[in-house]
Amino acid sequence: MVYQPVVLDLLQNLGILKQVEELAYLNRQGLYWRDIRGNELGHLPMPEGEHVLLLGQYRMATLLLNEIAKHTSVDVRFGMAFSGCEQSDDRKHVKVLAHDTTTDVDTIMTSNWVVGTDGANSNVRKSLCIPFEGFSFTDFTMVGADVYYDFAKEEYGTIMNFVVDPEDWAVVIYTGQQKDLKPVGEAPPLWRIAYVESTKLSSRPEDVLERARERCARYTKNKKRLEVARAEPYRLHQRCAAEAIKGRVLLAGDALHSNNPIGGLGLTTGICDAFAVGNALARVCTGQAHESLVAEAANDRRETWLNTTDKISQMNLQRLRSEEAEDVKERNEYFAGLRIDPELPKKIRTAIQGMAGRDFAIRDATRLSRL
CATH class of the missing domain: 3.50.50.60 (FAD/NAD(P)-binding domain)
Incomplete structure (x- = not known):
């Protein structure tokens, strides 16, 4: 959901920056590092006229799909699983075998x-x-939790925060939207807290969610039990394809x-x-x-x-x-x-x-x- 300022010029070049900025939250405060008690450790400010875009990736994808729909040369198909490909002897064409997961039919496309x-x-x-x-x-699993709580108002006063701690390090960021996509002030704001936990703990969704309620409370002054809408674990990588x-x-x-x-x-x-x-x-x-x-x-x-x-x-x-x-x-x-x-x-x-x-x-x- 975080788009660094380097993206702004690209979106402007594509002619969609205005639409994106109308949909996103524009973080002009910059980034704050804090300890587990919320005390400020460091601040990376934004220069005048620049901002970080905060916008859920699915909302950006929806905007882009609407833009793509204006071009008749583009055909977007969902539910098509990549099964394999082969390249022609002259290396000029590629055949792709795609499996339609809705009809259970295989299709060969040439490109x-x-x-x-x-x-x-x-x-x-x-x-x-x-x-x-x-x-x-491999020594930890990261959990992304969606939380309905106003951290800016109740805790930090800022909307993009990194928590520094050997055990409870985390990211606490405003997503730029409210519950049920309602206007600001009409519903609780949606925040994302990303933290880590042991790989030895149960990965059952209900167990991850229950632990998230306790864990997210650590980032509040009074250890409040917050409304956690979703919590999903995932592994972190630092990898790059060899080619x-x-x-x-x-x-x-x-x-x-x-x-x-x-x-x-x-x-x-x-x-x-x-x-x-x-x-x-x-x-x-x-x-x-x-x-x-x-x-x-x-x-x-x-x-x-x-x-x-x-x-x-x-x-x-x-x-x-x-x-x-x-x-x-x-x-x-x-x-x-x-x-x-x-x-x-x-x-x-x-x-x-x-x-x-x-x-x-x-x-x-x-x-x-x-x-």
Whole structure:
């Protein structure tokens, strides 16, 4: 639900920034780090005129689907499971076997290009025999809990918070919406709390939900038992596909790379993937660039994740939880720098901006009008 400012230019380029901003909550306060008692440890402010978008991913997807529906050249089909693919001998076409889960019928589709964006457990990636390199966190499970409670009013005064603690580290963020999507003031606000627990605990949904009610109370001053609407566990990964493209099949989003969610860097990077790869495909498919540009874009997105997103996301995570002497020293220096060095926030934002990589966009307005 977190979209870093690097996404704003991309949405503007697509002509949908205004629609997105009308739907989203615009966080102009920035990010706060706190201890388990709610005391402020550090603050990364937003520069004048910038903001972080807070918007549930499904709401963004609905907006995008409505935009796509305006284009008759696009056909969106739900319930089609990827079963496999094969590339022609001349490497110019790809056949995809898709299984319709509603009718139980197999369909073969032929395409010039296939983009696998089917998540960290990507069947497209597996069908290409591409390893998902890196590691997974095995000593804990993360739980994402949806909570109806006004943390900004009752607890923190801010809407984007990281809790620093060796055991109870967490993310406590306003989702930008109210219960049942009602207007502000007419229903309790919906917040997301993401925390970790032992992998040895029961994973039964009812047990996870019951523990969530107790756990989320820890982030309130009076240990209030909150209304928890949902709580689901998931594993965290820091992994990247060994290859971004094979022939005319390429990977993007979590199918290409997966990182921990601290800071919303995975979602932001995935949107940057879509923009870069989409631009490259548009240029190639309209005869404005050689097909090698698609591989160039796919490989650039892989390198950008390895060299930028992965490093920042791991630092974000360690800053919340690690008790290693070197990490504690880095954390204290980081928070001190935010208090006394006005240039540090600019350096941090520049680093995050690096997740955009190359955009592969068409610069010639005349060519763009013909797409």
